[in-house]
Amino acid sequence: NAGVTQTPKFQVLKTGQSMTLQCAQDMNHNSMYWYRQDPGMGLRLIYYSASEGTTDKGEVPNGYNVSRLNKREFSLRLESAAPSQTSVYFCASSALGQGRNTEAFFGQGTRLTVV
Amino acid sequence: QKEVEQDPGPLSVPEGAIVSLNCTYSNSAFQYFMWYRQYSRKGPELLMYTYSSGNKEDGRFTAQVDKSSKYISLFIRDSQPSDSATYLCASCETGGFKTIFGAGTRLFVKA
Numbered sequence: 001n002a003g004v005t006q007t008p009k010f011q012v013l014k015t016g017q018s019m020t021l022q023c024a025q026d027m028n029h030n031s032m033y034w035y036r037q038d039p040g041m042g043l044r045l046i047y048y049s050a051s052e053g054t055t056d057k058g059e060v061p062n063g064y065n066v067s068r069l070n071k072r073e074f075s076l077r078l079e080s081a082a083p084s085q086t087s088v089y090f091c092a093s094s095a096l097g098q099g100r101n102t103e104a105f106f107g108q109g110t111r112l113t114v115v
Numbered sequence: 116q117k118e119v120e121q122d123p124g125p126l127s128v129p130e131g132a133i134v135s136l137n138c139t140y141s142n143s144a145f146q147y148f149m150w151y152r153q154y155s156r157k158g159p160e161l162l163m164y165t166y167s168s169g170n171k172e173d174g175r176f177t178a179q180v181d182k183s184s185k186y187i188s189l190f191i192r193d194s195q196p197s198d199s200a201t202y203l204c205a206s207c208e209t210g211g212f213k214t215i216f217g218a219g220t221r222l223f224v225k226a
Contacts, residue, residue, distance in 0.1 A: 004158070031212060040123055042203060043159070043216040050212055058213060090158055103149075104214070106158030 002026055006091050006107035013081040013114045021076040021110050023091030031094045032074035033058075033104065034066060036087040043090065049074055081114045088112070118142050121204055121217025130226050134191040138204035138217045141185065145206040145215075148180045150189045153201045153219065162202070163189070194224045 007022045025032065030051045035043040035058075045058030049068040063085060065077045074093075078085055088111050092104040121138040128134055136150075146167055151159035163178040165171045171178045179188040187204050201221050207214040 033212070035216075040218055042119075042121070042218040043205075045213055045215075048212050056212070059215075092158075103161035103164065106160070108158050109156075 004091055004093055004105050004107035006089075006110050008110060009108065010111045011113070013078075013112065015082060015114060017081050018077065018079050019081065019112075020078075021089055021091075021112075022073070023075065023107060024073045025091075025093040025105070026072065027093060027095075027105065028071070029093035029095050029105075030071070031096060032068065033092040033094075034064070034074070034076045035090045035092065036060065036085075037090060037109075038087050046076065046089075078112075081112075083114045086112060086114045116141065117217075118145075118215045119204060119206055119217040121220055123218045123220060125221040125223060127223040127225065128194055130194060130196060130224055132194050132224070134189075134194050134198070134222060134224075136189040136191075136202050136204070136220050136222070138187040139185055140187065140206050140215075142206070142208075142215070143185075144208045146209045147207050147211070148178070148187050149205040149207075149214070150176075150178055151203040151205060151216075153203060155200075159203055194222075196224050196226045198222060199224050 033048040034046040047066040091107045094104040149164040150162040153159040168182040175192045177190040201219040203219040204217040
């Protein structure tokens with residue numbers, strides 16, 4: 001049982017390049033999330049998908065786009081990478097919202113460096 | 116000001132000590148309060164959650180929420196070296212999807 005799988009695990013981009021971070025969960029969860037984690041800032045929500053077919057902005061959505069491809073997969077796209085997007089990116093999923101008695105399960109993270 | 120504030124530490128204690136980790140929050144609409152544990156280079160894992168005010172105990176761990184003072188605490192009894200990790204507090208509204216995390220406190224338990 002893999003849980004939440006993120007690819008790639010590491011990536012180095014040049015400023016202005018684009019890339020897509022992939023996330024898949026095998027727990028039949030309805031909700032999926034993308035966070036970034038920076039030193040001293042904790043986890044900050046970029047986008048979330050409450051259910052298949054819906055996406056909404058989180059705390060820090062600028063510079064990112066997302067796609068809920070199906071119930072299992074939720075991708076994060078950086079159209080024109082900037083050094084400020086250097087971070088560790090985590091995908092998570094939960095059966096329902098993160099309140100309402102359900103926990104979020106996190107992937108192992110993608111370490112992205114933009115030079 | 117962040118909606119959830121947490122001292123990043125680091126906090127270093129000897130094995131067997133009682134550890135107290137604390138957060139404050141500012142959003143009165145928060146009803147769910149969670150503690151996640153994150154080992155180095157891993158994703159966070161839910162440790163405990165509490166709904167509204169009160170205490171919740173799970174083995175050596177006790178989570179406490181005081182809504183009157185907007186204070187969230189996690190106590191670890193008989194701390195072990197395996198407890199060395201970053202502990203993140205988090206809060207959200209009922210039915211909410213926007214969970215707000217604190218910065219995380221790095222804990223080191225020395226054998």
